[in-house]
Amino acid sequence: MSCKVLFQYRLPMDxxxxxxxxxxxxxxxxxxxxxxxxxxxxxxxxxxxxxxxQKVTKEMMLQAPNLKLIANYGxxxxxxxxxxxxxxxxxxxxxxxxxxEPTAELAMGLMLAVARNIAGFNNDLRVGKVPxxxxxNNLTTTLYGKTLGIIGMxxxxxxxxxxxxxxxxxxxxxxxxxxxxLVEQKYNASYTDLETLLRNADIVSLNLPGSxxxxxxxxxxxxxxxxxxxxxxxxxxxxxxxxxxxxxALINKxxxxxxxxxxxxxxxxxxxxxxxxxxxxTPHVGSATHExxxxxxxxxASIITRFYAGEKSIPIVNKDVLSGDxxxxxxxx
Numbered sequence: 001m002s003c004k005v006l007f008q009y010r011l012p013m014d015x016x017x018x019x020x021x022x023x024x025x026x027x028x029x030x031x032x033x034x035x036x037x038x039x040x041x042x043x044x045x046x047x048x049x050x051x052x053x054q055k056v057t058k059e060m061m062l063q064a065p066n067l068k069l070i071a072n073y074g075x076x077x078x079x080x081x082x083x084x085x086x087x088x089x090x091x092x093x094x095x096x097x098x099x100x101e102p103t104a105e106l107a108m109g110l111m112l113a114v115a116r117n118i119a120g121f122n123n124d125l126r127v128g129k130v131p132x133x134x135x136x137n138n139l140t141t142t143l144y145g146k147t148l149g150i151i152g153m154x155x156x157x158x159x160x161x162x163x164x165x166x167x168x169x170x171x172x173x174x175x176x177x178x179x180x181x182l183v184e185q186k187y188n189a190s191y192t193d194l195e196t197l198l199r200n201a202d203i204v205s206l207n208l209p210g211s212x213x214x215x216x217x218x219x220x221x222x223x224x225x226x227x228x229x230x231x232x233x234x235x236x237x238x239x240x241x242x243x244x245x246x247x248x249a250l251i252n253k254x255x256x257x258x259x260x261x262x263x264x265x266x267x268x269x270x271x272x273x274x275x276x277x278x279x280x281x282t283p284h285v286g287s288a289t290h291e292x293x294x295x296x297x298x299x300x301a302s303i304i305t306r307f308y309a310g311e312k313s314i315p316i317v318n319k320d321v322l323s324g325d326x327x328x329x330x331x332x333x
Contacts, residue, residue, distance in 0.1 A: 002022045002023075002024065003020075003022065003023045003024070003046045003047065003308070004024050004026065004041075004044055004045045004046050004047070004066075005019070005023055005024065005025050005026065005045070005046070005047045005049060005304065006026045006038075006041045006042060006045035006047065006048050006049065007025070007026060007027045007028065007049045008032070008038070008048060008049060008050045008051050008054050008056070009028070009031060009032060009051040009054055009073075010027060010028050010029070010030065010031050010032070011027070011049065011051070011073060011293070011297055011300075012293050012294050012296075012297045013027070013297065014294040014295075014297040014298050014301075015297050015298035015299075015300070015301030015302065016297065016300075016301045018301060018305075019301060019304060019305060020305075023304075026041050026045070039060070039063060042060060042063055042064045042067070043063050043064060043065075044066060045064055045066060045067055046066050046067065046068055046069070047067070047068065047069045047070075047071060047304055047307075048064070048067060048069070048070045048071070049071050049072075049073060049300055050070050050071070050072045050073065050079065050080060051072070051073045051074065051079075052072065052073065052074030052075075052076050052077075052079055053074075053079060053266065053284070054079055055079050055080075056070060056079060056080040056081065056085075057081055057084075058081045058084040061081065061084055061085060061088055061090060062088075066328075067088075067090050067328070068089075068090060068091065068307075068328040068329045069090065069091050069092075069093070069303075069304065069307050069329065070085060070090055070091070070092045070093070071093050071300045071303050071304055071307075072092060072093060072094045072095070072317070073095060073296055073297075073300055074094060074095060074099070074287070074296075075094055075095060075096045075099045075287075076094070076209055076210065076237060077092060077094050077317050078209065078210045078211065078237065080092055080317075082317060082318050085318055085321070086318045086320055086321045086324065087326075088326065088328075089321060089324055089326035089327045089328040089329075089330075090321065090328060091307065091316060091318065091321050091322075091327070091328075091329055092316070092317040092318050092321075093303050093307075093314055093315050093316055093317060094315050094317055095296045095299045095300060095303075095315070096155065096315055097155070097299070098287070098292050098295040098296045098299060099156070099286065099287040099292060099296070100155045100156050100159050101159055102286060102287050102288075102289050102291075102292045103156050103159075103207075103235050103286035103287055104156050104157075104159035104160040104162075104163060105163070106235055106261060106282065106285065106286045107156075107160050107205055107207070107233050107235045107259075107261075107286075108160060108163045108164070108167075110233050110235070110259025110260075110261065110280055110282070111143060111148075111203055111205070111231065111233055111259060112143065113259060113280045114231050114233075114257045114258065114259045114278065114279075114280050115140060115141045115142070115143055115203070115231060115257075116140045116141070116142075117138075117140045117277075118280075119280045120277050120278075121138070141229070141256075143164075143167045143168070143169055143203070144167060144168040144169070145168060145169070145170070146169050146170070146202035146203060147169065147170045147171075147172060147200055147201050147202050147203070148160075148161070148164045148169045148170065148171055148172070148201065148202070148203045148205060149172050149173065149174070149197040149198065149200065149201025149203065149204045149205070150171065150172070150173040150174075150189075150205050150207060151173070151174050151194070151197065151204065151205065151206050151207065151208060151217075152174075152175065152206065152207035152208030152209075152236065153173040153174075153175045153179060153189065153207070154175075154207065154208070156207045156235075157173065157205070157207040157208075158183075158187060160205060160207060161173070161187040161189055162187065165187065165188060169203075170188075171187055171188055171189040171190070172189065172190045172191075172192050172196075172197055172200065172201060173189050173190070173191060173192070173197070174191070174192060174193065174194045174197045175191070178191045179191065194222075195225060198222055198225040198226050199225050199226070199227075200227075201226070201227070201230060202227065202229065202230055202231070203230065203231045203232075203233060204218075204226065204230060204231070204232050204233065205233040205234075205235075206218070206232075206233065206234045206235070206236040206240050206241070207235065207236055208236050208240065209236065209237065210236065210237025210238070210239045210240060214237070214239070214240050215239050215240070216239070216240070216241070216242040216245075217240050217241075218232070218240060218241045218242065218245075218246075219241075219242035219245045220242065220245040220248070220249070223245060223246070223248075223249035223254045223255060224249075224254060226249075226254065226255050227255070228253055228254060228255065228256065229255075229256045230255045230256060231255070231256055231257045231258065231259065232246070232255060232257075232258045232259075233258070233259045233260075234258070234259070234260050234261065234262055235261045235262065235286045236262060237262055238260075238262040238263040238264040238265070238266060239264055241264070243263065243264045243270060243273075244270075246258065246273075247270060247272045247273060250273075250276055250278065250279065251272075256278060257278035257279060257280075258273075258278070258279045258280075259279075259280045259281075260273070260279065260280070260281050260282070261281075261282045261283075261284055261285060261286050262284050262286075263281075263284075266284060267283065267284075269281060303315070307329065307332065308332055309332070310332040310333045312333070
């Protein structure tokens with residue numbers, strides 16, 4: 001059976017060479033296909049390998065009558081019109097496991113960078129701006145003994161909690177659903193409502209998906225609840241924070257600082273944030289390690305193979321598609 005696999009973006013090819021020989025791979029030479037070449041390929045594609053941050057719209061899917069699977073390269077899938085995919089009978093998958101550890105690692109790094117002013121000291125030393133090296137100068141904040149409030153205690157939130165425990169931090173969390181007692185005990189984590197978390201946390205870390213429910217979840221009223229010495233960390237999605245409210249909160253010293261890997265209008269970052277010495281920014285690199293990217297590619301390749309084998313154990317985002325009469329992959333399931 002021949003199968004056309006279209007890549008929305010150039011990716012590491014680890015694992016894709018193991019696909020059956022009759023699978024044709026269409027990969028852009030540069031980051032993306034030029035002009036309307038992508039849409040021409042999409043019109044005859046069986047599988048689309050999409051990428052987080054790159055939209056897959058209803059209009060695009062309507063131009064792809066053969067499309068059976070959208071294998072998203074990333075854990076977040078807010079780039080895809082999931083409702084439309086289900087309506088058209090297209091399965092959507094993601095790659096949750098590979099991104100867990102590196103994203104938690106970056107969140108921990110942002111905490112350290114802001115609390116200990118690592119980026120600021122580095123920049124100042126390079127231009128000779130650091131004050132005298134004396135006992136009472138250059139003071140920062142330790143993470144030891146501080147309370148970390150994790151909003152979204154899924155896989156990444158738990159991986160972050162594990163790291164925070166090794167730093168001697170106290171863990172509180174807020175989730176849509178409270179975790180089992182055994183899980184709470186494992187991470188020495190206490191469940192609380194959102195307002196209580198914001199009121200008591202020294203560090204607030206966002207580790208939840210971007211959606212209509214979480215859009216601007218942290219805004220002006222939430223910043224007024226937080227401690228003035230609190231630090232906000234976001235490695236989730238930029239839309240979870242009202243960015244303008246964050247800027248005002250930082251200017252008014254309602255919170256002490258922020259570490260941000262994601263932004264509302266990526267790749268655009270407000271100039272105000274870039275100029276603030278108490279803000280550390282990175283370009284959406286939570287999962288951007290050589291090892292993780294290769295592992296994500298291998299997982300996507302494996303998902304494609306297992307999709308054609310009819311396996312239901314793959315990470316399906318829209319499981320309702322399996323019960324739909326119009327499911328385009330019903331030949332295999």
